[in-house]
Amino acid sequence: MKTAYPPGPKGLPLLGSLLDLRKDKLGFLTSLAKTYGDFVHFRVGPRNAYLVSRPDCVHDILVEHPKRMPKEWIHQRIVAPFFGNGVVTSNGAVHARQRKLAQPAFQPRRLDNYCRIFVEQTLLGIEEWRSGGEYDIDNEMLRMTIQNVSLTLFSADAMDIVPRAAAAMTDILGLLGREYDVALPIPMWVPSEYNRRKKAAIRELNDIVMKFVEDWRKTGQDKGDLLSMLMLAHGEGGDVTHDDLRDNMIAMFSAGHETTAFTLVWTWIMLARYPEVEAALWEELDRVLGGRPPTAEDYPKLVYTQMIIKETLRIYPTGWLLFPRETTEDVALGEYTIPKGGMIYVSPYVIHRNPAYFPDPERFDPERFRAGADKQLPRGAYIPFGLGPRVCMGQHFATMEAVLILATVAQRYRVSILAKQPLVPSGSLALRPPRGVKVRVTARQPASAAAA
Numbered sequence: 001m002k003t004a005y006p007p008g009p010k011g012l013p014l015l016g017s018l019l020d021l022r023k024d025k026l027g028f029l030t031s032l033a034k035t036y037g038d039f040v041h042f043r044v045g046p047r048n049a050y051l052v053s054r055p056d057c058v059h060d061i062l063v064e065h066p067k068r069m070p071k072e073w074i075h076q077r078i079v080a081p082f083f084g085n086g087v088v089t090s091n092g093a094v095h096a097r098q099r100k101l102a103q104p105a106f107q108p109r110r111l112d113n114y115c116r117i118f119v120e121q122t123l124l125g126i127e128e129w130r131s132g133g134e135y136d137i138d139n140e141m142l143r144m145t146i147q148n149v150s151l152t153l154f155s156a157d158a159m160d161i162v163p164r165a166a167a168a169m170t171d172i173l174g175l176l177g178r179e180y181d182v183a184l185p186i187p188m189w190v191p192s193e194y195n196r197r198k199k200a201a202i203r204e205l206n207d208i209v210m211k212f213v214e215d216w217r218k219t220g221q222d223k224g225d226l227l228s229m230l231m232l233a234h235g236e237g238g239d240v241t242h243d244d245l246r247d248n249m250i251a252m253f254s255a256g257h258e259t260t261a262f263t264l265v266w267t268w269i270m271l272a273r274y275p276e277v278e279a280a281l282w283e284e285l286d287r288v289l290g291g292r293p294p295t296a297e298d299y300p301k302l303v304y305t306q307m308i309i310k311e312t313l314r315i316y317p318t319g320w321l322l323f324p325r326e327t328t329e330d331v332a333l334g335e336y337t338i339p340k341g342g343m344i345y346v347s348p349y350v351i352h353r354n355p356a357y358f359p360d361p362e363r364f365d366p367e368r369f370r371a372g373a374d375k376q377l378p379r380g381a382y383i384p385f386g387l388g389p390r391v392c393m394g395q396h397f398a399t400m401e402a403v404l405i406l407a408t409v410a411q412r413y414r415v416s417i418l419a420k421q422p423l424v425p426s427g428s429l430a431l432r433p434p435r436g437v438k439v440r441v442t443a444r445q446p447a448s449a450a451a452a
């Protein structure tokens with residue numbers, strides 16, 4: 001076993017690669033992998049940091065030894081004012097409890113009902129679209145996914161709060177992202193304009209989810225959703241505290257809409273760039289659905305539509321960088337030893353560009369996922385939702401939602417991208433497409449189908 005560091009940049013004295021991370025985290029981590037390979041060492045200030053992209057080592061970190069490499073504490077402290085001590089930020093026994101609280105909301109038997117809501121809301125969302133009309137596709141997708149997560153998990157109609165929620169999310173993720181990128185927390189008590197904005201955005205999102213709670217209390221009815229489950233366990237004799245309630249709702253509301261909306265924005269961008277993929281999608285939708293809206297039963301038959309979403313999640317995984325992990329003791333990984341306190345970065349965006357598993361990786365090609373080809377990949381080579389005990393709780397929810405929104409919209413409209421500027425991602429807490437991506441939509445179905 002080597003105790004030497006894997007290859008990597010020397011960085012500046014004292015600062016290491018802090019400034020590179022701060023300037024462009026996505027560009028920096030991508031260039032590290034290109035220059036030094038799939039196991040890289042660098043420094044963030046005084047700390048040892050590693051970018052690990054080897055599937056076997058990724059598997060070790062996330063599946064084999066997650067207890068020895070939990071989520072890193074400084075990053076946790078940075079996002080804690082927003083996420084609290086809920087499922088996203090906690091570790092160990094607290095995490096296991098938080099996960100158990102929310103898990104029933106994602107049981108397979110619930111997903112059929114969610115599918116019905118996804119399709120209904122997409123149809124409502126495009127009701128006002130006009131052929132030839134121009135729209136900001138990111139706004140349109142956010143509208144649908146905010147409404148979907150609110151209706152399915154909280155039985156709450158969120159149409160009126162979409163602009164408020166989207167603006168507050170953009171603010172909080174942008175602000176926390178700055179501290180997060182360089183692992184330097186700014187304590188909340190510092191009386192700065194920056195902290196004032198942070199507090200305002202958190203307050204706005206708290207108000208939104210607490211209004212859902214207030215509305216629930218008016219009837220106190222078990223609606224079979226996540227909110228009812230939490231509320232019924234929160235009341236007398238239950239062990240769900242007010243903080244559990246708030247933290248869980250914030251986690252699901254925030255993790256549950258931007259990620260899927262941005263996945264769909266990337267899908268529209270890719271379809272406009274690859275007309276042969278768009279044509280194959282239309283062929284499948286027309287053949288399988290024959291003009292009627294999709295249902296949960298159609299989902300398994302929408303094979304190519306699913307392949308498109310998988311390929312989008314390969315090339316533009318919105319969870320582009322997992323929450324950094326930290327070694328709690330010296331840990332052997334591959335042929336190296338990571339000393340205690342080492343910070344570990346695992347990036348699906350970087351991993352998914354390995355030409356050994358994805359030849360010509362910058363090419364958008366859903367055929368890579370034909371006939372379960374992804375199942376043949378080594379574990380750890382394709383991880384848009386992470387892996388192991390912290391795998392995304394919403395992975396099936398999100399995949400079904402993305403597939404059904406794509407199917408419902410593409411069945412009726414061609415979406416053409418009007419943006420002149422290059423559409424490149426920016427990566428902080430999430431992988432974002434540029435804001436305000438303008439599209440023109442053109443009806444592609446006979447009127448009878450469009451009215452269905």
Ligand code: HEM
Nearest residue numbers: 087255256259260319322323384385386390392393394398
């Ligand atoms: C395309 C959409 C989505 C993507 C790409 C995505 C990606 C991810 C990734 C990569 C992680 C793991 C982070 C890590 O290990 O550091 C994660 C965790 C999580 N996701 Fe998602 N997600 C998506 C949608 C959703 C949805 C719709 C929900 C809920 C409704 C959700 C809820 C969560 C939660 C609660 C966690 C934390 C799990 C834990 O730490 O135990 N996600 N997601």
